[in-house]
Amino acid sequence: MSVKTFTEEFKIEAVKQITEQGYPVSEVSSRLGVSTNSLYAWVKRYQKPEPQRKQDDALQHEVKRLRQ
Numbered sequence: 001m002s003v004k005t006f007t008e009e010f011k012i013e014a015v016k017q018i019t020e021q022g023y024p025v026s027e028v029s030s031r032l033g034v035s036t037n038s039l040y041a042w043v044k045r046y047q048k049p050e051p052q053r054k055q056d057d058a059l060q061h062e063v064k065r066l067r068q
Helices: 008-019 025-032 036-046 050-067
Strands: none
Touching: 008 025, 008 036, 036 050
């Protein structure tokens, strides 16, 4: 099973379809070929302001580095 990687722009546009245009997650999921779990995670992530997202990313990166 191959792992698909999506660009940040793709994720943001998918989230906008759900949050701004009102499409159901299940519909966006089937149309874009993305799991509903991924979409829910993206919605949670991209509803945060960008500075907070960057801070969260930095913290996650540091935790991962420390665990190694």
